[in-house]
Amino acid sequence: MLSDYALDSWQRIVLYADVMRRRGNQYQEHLAEEVPNVLDFPAELVMSGLALARPVNYGLARILTPDAPEPDPTKRPFVVVDPRAGHGPGIGGFKAESEIGVALRAGHPCYFIGFLPDPVPGQTVEDVMHAEAIFLEKVIALHPHSDGKPVVIGNCQAGWQILMTAAMRPELFGPIIVAGAPVSYWAGWHGRNPMRYAGGLMGGSWVTALAGDLGNGRFDGASLVQNFENLNPANTLWSKQYNLYANIDTEAPRYLGFEKYWGGHVFLNDVEMQYIVDNLFIGNRLATAELITSDGVRLDLRNIRSPIVVFCSNGDNITPPPQALGWITDLYRDDKDVLLHDQTIVYAVHDSIGHLGIFVSSKVGRKEHQKFASNIDLINLLPAGIYQALIVDKTPDTPNADLASGDYVLSIQRRSIEDVRAIVQPDVANDRKFATAARVSEVNLAMYRSFVQPWVRAMVTPLTARFLQATHPLRVSYELWSDRNLLAPVVALEAEKIRQHRQPVSSDNPLLKMQEAVSDTITASLDSWREWRDTLYETTFDLIYGSPLVQALTGQAASDATPPRPHPGISPEHCEYVRCETQHMDDDVRHGGLVEAAVRALFYIYRFRMIADERRVNLALKLVKPQYTQGFGMEQFRCIVRQQARLMLHDFDGAMAALPDLLANAEPDAIRALAEWLQQVLLVPEEPAPDEDASLQQMLDVFERAASAKDKPAVRESASVPVTQPKAKPAKSITPA
Known part of the structure; x- marks a missing residue:
């Protein structure tokens, strides 16, 4: 022995x-090595930051797929930005089951923004931001047939850096995913951080x-x-x-x-x-919009119009959830504030994974990152508001499991500022x-x-x-x-x-x-x-x-x-912005056509539902795709969905009362086809709730009145919409189908 x-x-x-x-x-x-990194994928340099007018030690590389089919040119590209926080680049593509790996398997073109070990003398954080903007312009130019702007993933330090770039150049960004990224540095739990x-x-x-x-x-x-x-x-x-x-x-x-x-x-x-x-x-100036560039641009995260996915973990002792989510409570006083800025924020909190596990864990790659990548269109369509991503195992008993990719099912649940505040636990005395x-x-x-x-x-x-x-x-x-x-x-x-x-x-x-x-x-x-x-x-x-x-x-x-x-929500310029946005929404309530009517009807039917299921959304997109590919693209469809959701959250009664006006110029056949589409979406993936079924019948009645009025214009009636008040406040109950 x-x-x-x-x-x-x-x-x-x-x-x-x-x-x-x-x-x-x-x-x-x-x-x-000339360019040391730990990427597990072959790549080729597309653009070097050393050649820019304000040179930096960063570079843009295209991820190659020699042993796999070419990515779909119509799908939006993914751009992974790795943190320059002491280590070299490549952690986002460290393994096959990684942010880059799951995006490639989902058919998206992939790019990587890495860096050299030594900075350019005199290089600043602002120079890096401008370089990232130039890299994104290049990616956009390389993919003219993409459904939308690039998805940008920022890990750890790169998270706050791409948020700063997005606040400076919001028009360059599609959905943004920040993983383990500290943004509100004073936040934390007593005794733990x-x-x-x-x-x-x-x-x-x-x-x-x-x-x-x-x-x-x-x-x-x-x-x-x-x-x-x-x-x-x-x-x-x-x-x-x-x-x-x-x-x-x-x-x-x-x-x-x-x-x-x-x-x-x-x-x-x-x-x-x-x-x-x-x-x-x-x-801690980023979370309260106090940073101003040398060009005079205020870096206000409320300027970002792309959905922001915040992925953090209770087991992360470097970026705990309060630091990852605290900027939300720092910038917004209530849910109406989020609505007025037309901002969509989705957060996911892992129970136990550590900081590096957020980027390198194969299990996290197969679950969270895979679901984010395969459902990026769902995330992109979400109306303004705060949501939580919930991911559950797919089982033999899961209804319509074929409509959900992989081994898990993603659902998006409506949350509020108060839910985030309960996680962050802000404290004035601590501040x-x-x-x-x-x-x-x-x-x-x-x-x-x-x-x-x-x-x-x-x-x-x-x-x-x-x-x-x-x-x-x-x-x-x-x-x-x-x-x-x-x-x-x-x-x-x-x-x-x-x-x-x-x-x-x-x-x-x-x-x-x-x-x-x-x-x-x-x-x-x-x-x-x-x-x-x-x-x-x-x-x-x-x-x-x-x-x-x-x-x-x-x-x-x-x-x-x-x-x-200082709270950025009380400044005079912000108050003027709120007044103008409110006026614009009041003016837009009666504007729109058949597509806008469909979106409002769908939101009306689902006003009691708190969860958007990926299976139902995938079906809805499949059914509506022939319509949005004729005449306008996915980004226009996204704008319509988000705008109609804002209007209903802003003035629920007025938006529904205007529904007949939106149908007034549509052909009867198109109106009835839309009614049939609503029924198809509602019946999958499970039986509708009684409230939803009753609401569907109300919408079908409204649509049939509109179609009948077009059939017999001589006997047209002044139709009114028989709606019922939602059981919960609209701002907390309307979610995308």
Whole structure:
């Protein structure tokens, strides 16, 4: 028993050392690549950001499909933008079951926006935004027959970056999917999200400026990765390595694949990182429309007219749901505010997956990302409002399962600002503490720039900067153990012998069980230490920035009636915008024709239904496609659906009373064909509810009156619409069929 375990342990140790040697070799090879990335798909460069008038280290690549059919040219292209948050690009196409993989299988052309390890000197965040806009213009030009504008996916840091670009150039974007993207940085749950306190505990962004100066104008992405590592010391210091050791016979390929990405550290310009920390991490200005470009454009996320899908997870300790969703409650006071801005927001909250799992998990790729990609037309048609995406397993008992792609069924359920607020749990007192920390950061940064920065920059040289980068703790672990080490050949030779004569210990060996128990104890101890540390962080932050004296000195006294953050909904220009939009909707209620009448009728029938099922929507699109391909396209059809939904949410009674006016110029046969279409849609995929069936009969009666009046114009009656008031408020009950 002891001898078997001792032999197995020795073999595991040697094999573990060999995997780490291979990791070091992989790290060196990856850095030597001209364009290092972890894409699992072949690609070709379409446009280089280095050639732009304002050059950046980004590039647009087309994903190739040599072993698969060519994508459908009529389907909107997908553009995946990977985060430049310390690691290299490619995580969105890291596996076959990924954002790129599921989009390709759904028949969409795919593009990828990646970047080089080193930024262009002087490159700014705003330069990157302009480059992304130019890339999207190129994609649009390459697909003139597409059903609509490109779907853009932004992971993590790329999420807020594409939202900023979309706020600046909304006409370039189709549906937007942001996965694990922090947008409201002050938000979080007490006792669970300590990362948001880091800026305040370090005294502000002067530390970022110091790091940029020590790097001779470059910020090392390894420092960002180290911040992520520090969040979970049990995984960083023990679990990740122990899992490799304990499963050394099977775990090596997965471990090396992930480490290729995790160890591919890249750089940012100091001006880029300073902008991000000052305006986002500490200043939190994006969520309240306070950012203005050098061209004078206000980056207001309410300008975005494309649907925004927010995918987050309760298990994400880097971007928890409050930070992913908090911008909604920051920008909008109520559901009417969302309606007036004609904005559609769909959120999906995973129960447990971690931050990186949102992008790299095969299970998430097969489920969430597959459903988003295959139902992008459904998402694109959703009227203004807030929704939650619900994904359930497809079973043998699922009605009309053939109308839902894959192994799951997607439904979209109507939600409200209050539902989002319940997740985010905004707190004015908490915001005041962060506003105080932001003001302290400004003061400390100004003092550093005035009294310390000139001396630091005078002492730093390119040589000292390279030395600091090479000796970064995360880089050292990769650099020290590879074939460059004199002992590496000995370990490689011994590992090869062991693989040929491997003798694993029996799974029921008591010493092996004792080993697992020791590992569990170490993990639990590190988790306990993390909880104590995080509590200390939060308590210290609250004591410092919750102090009445500190708040008073920074102009954030709790007794002050001024809120700690300006709400963009109370500005004079916003109030004027609301007045104009309301007037426009009042004028549009009686405008339209047969298609508009069909949409209103459908919304009327489904006004009690809280869920839009992909099976019913797929059937509706299938039935209506011959109509919308004759005379107008999908984007025009989308505009009609969204506009009619807005009008009904705005003035339900007026919109329904105007229905005969919309049918007045239609031919009788067309009106009756429309009535038949309504019946077909209602009967699939399940029996209609009694309220829906009664509403259908009312609409059929209205349509028959209109058709009969056209048949016998001499005896035309002044038809009125026999509608009943909805049981719930229209703003919460109308959803697309």
